[in-house]
Amino acid sequence: MLRLALRPCIISSVVQDSIRILQAQGYKVTKPRRQVLEALEGAQKPVSPYDVQSTLRKQGKYLNHVTIYRILDLFCRLNLAHKVLSSGGFVKCGLGNEAGCHRFMVCRCCGVLREFVDEELCKKESKSAVNLGFHTEYHLSESSGLCSECYRKRFGE
Amino acid sequence: MLRLALRPCIISSVVQDSIRILQAQGYKVTKPRRQVLEALEGAQKPVSPYDVQSTLRKQGKYLNHVTIYRILDLFCRLNLAHKVLSSGGFVKCGLGNEAGCHRFMVCRCCGVLREFVDEELCKKESKSAVNLGFHTEYHLSESSGLCSECYRKRFGE
DNA sequence: AGGCTAATTGCAACAATGTTGCGTTTAGCA
DNA sequence: TGCTAAACGCAACATTGTTGCAATTAGCCT
Numbered sequence: 001m002l003r004l005a006l007r008p009c010i011i012s013s014v015v016q017d018s019i020r021i022l023q024a025q026g027y028k029v030t031k032p033r034r035q036v037l038e039a040l041e042g043a044q045k046p047v048s049p050y051d052v053q054s055t056l057r058k059q060g061k062y063l064n065h066v067t068i069y070r071i072l073d074l075f076c077r078l079n080l081a082h083k084v085l086s087s088g089g090f091v092k093c094g095l096g097n098e099a100g101c102h103r104f105m106v107c108r109c110c111g112v113l114r115e116f117v118d119e120e121l122c123k124k125e126s127k128s129a130v131n132l133g134f135h136t137e138y139h140l141s142e143s144s145g146l147c148s149e150c151y152r153k154r155f156g157e
Numbered sequence: 158m159l160r161l162a163l164r165p166c167i168i169s170s171v172v173q174d175s176i177r178i179l180q181a182q183g184y185k186v187t188k189p190r191r192q193v194l195e196a197l198e199g200a201q202k203p204v205s206p207y208d209v210q211s212t213l214r215k216q217g218k219y220l221n222h223v224t225i226y227r228i229l230d231l232f233c234r235l236n237l238a239h240k241v242l243s244s245g246g247f248v249k250c251g252l253g254n255e256a257g258c259h260r261f262m263v264c265r266c267c268g269v270l271r272e273f274v275d276e277e278l279c280k281k282e283s284k285s286a287v288n289l290g291f292h293t294e295y296h297l298s299e300s301s302g303l304c305s306e307c308y309r310k311r312f313g314e
Numbered sequence: 315a316g317g318c319t320a321a322t323t324g325c326a327a328c329a330a331t332g333t334t335g336c337g338t339t340t341a342g343c344a
Numbered sequence: 345t346g347c348t349a350a351a352c353g354c355a356a357c358a359t360t361g362t363t364g365c366a367a368t369t370a371g372c373c374t
Contacts, residue, residue: 105293120281129262129302132273134300135304137302140300141296141297141299143283143295144239144296146294
């Protein structure tokens with residue numbers, strides 16, 4: 001019998017990698033786990049468990065919030081996801097942040113947030129950590145202050 | 158009539174400064190605000206609103222949690238306190254962090270947390286921000302990874 | 315392909331944390 | 345000392361996170 005060689009849908013290689021890791025460690029590859037992986041993969045910024053839930057719900061997929069919590073816990077233990085401490089949101093590992101580093105600036109007045117990259121700072125940070133016997137995998141840096149606009153409003157020029 | 162010159166208790170100058178700022182801006186200096194100030198002053202690390210509540214309760218002082226939320230909001234608006242994003246906890250401004258900079262390392266395995274200071278990184282971070290038109294008042298940096306012990310357990314030497 | 319079993323999920327119930335509206339209390343001032 | 349706007353406490357609710365247990369299912373073994 002002839003089998004179709006085409007897959008029913010295209011699954012990103014990042015998701016595929018994660019699935020392989022799950023299997024390799026003896027975890028089952030379930031529909032909920034696949035769906036959470038895809039939700040993380042599709043997200044452009046850290047997402048909370050409830051974000052994941054509503055994202056999936058919009059696609060007609062319902063997952064209980066307890067399930068999502070447990071799946072995200074598992075992914076973090078397996079290093080497939082990271083919890084971003086500033087927001088409590090989760091990000092897919094290695095997704096959009098090759099250097100494992102997030103650097104944000106938040107205006108304490110208007111709340112505007114900007115993300116930026118600074119390779120040199122990343123390296124220096126890791127080095128500092130190594131000196132203290134710490135193996136860094138992931139950075140998060142948040143600067144709080146005033147954006148140029150709010151600064152001007154407050155202090156004139 | 159003769160009045161006693163002694164104050165009933167000694168109030169730290171940091172708390173006094175904050176009280177002056179409250180008054181200067183036209184806010185009332187109430188007992189709850191004083192108590193929250195002292196709780197922040199006494200804390201050695203960031204505290205959540207509920208931390209503040211239980212700390213005070215142990216001293217026989219009861220404040221409604223709503224009140225504490227509102228007071229902490231006010232303090233942040235007046236820059237008397239900062240909200241540490243990683244933990245959601247609050248710290249007294251200028252308290253133990255002269256440089257306005259907190260730098261943490263967290264082990265994703267055992268959870269151990271270490272705080273350290275790196276003046277050079279602080280300066281570089283501010284400079285990066287300035288280049289983007291941002292006036293930094295406060296840094297938070299969190300490195301996630303493995304502490305030396307967990308690293309050894311996992312990867313041998 | 316069909317059944318077995320442990321792993322996983324869903325559900326219900328609860329705990330913790332945070333928010334809103336409104337009546338009561340109080341700090342600061344005349 | 346009394347007045348009044350600001351601040352507080354309370355009740356009720358919203359959101360976020362946790363636990364125990366029964367129902368379901370992925371992966372394996374015929």
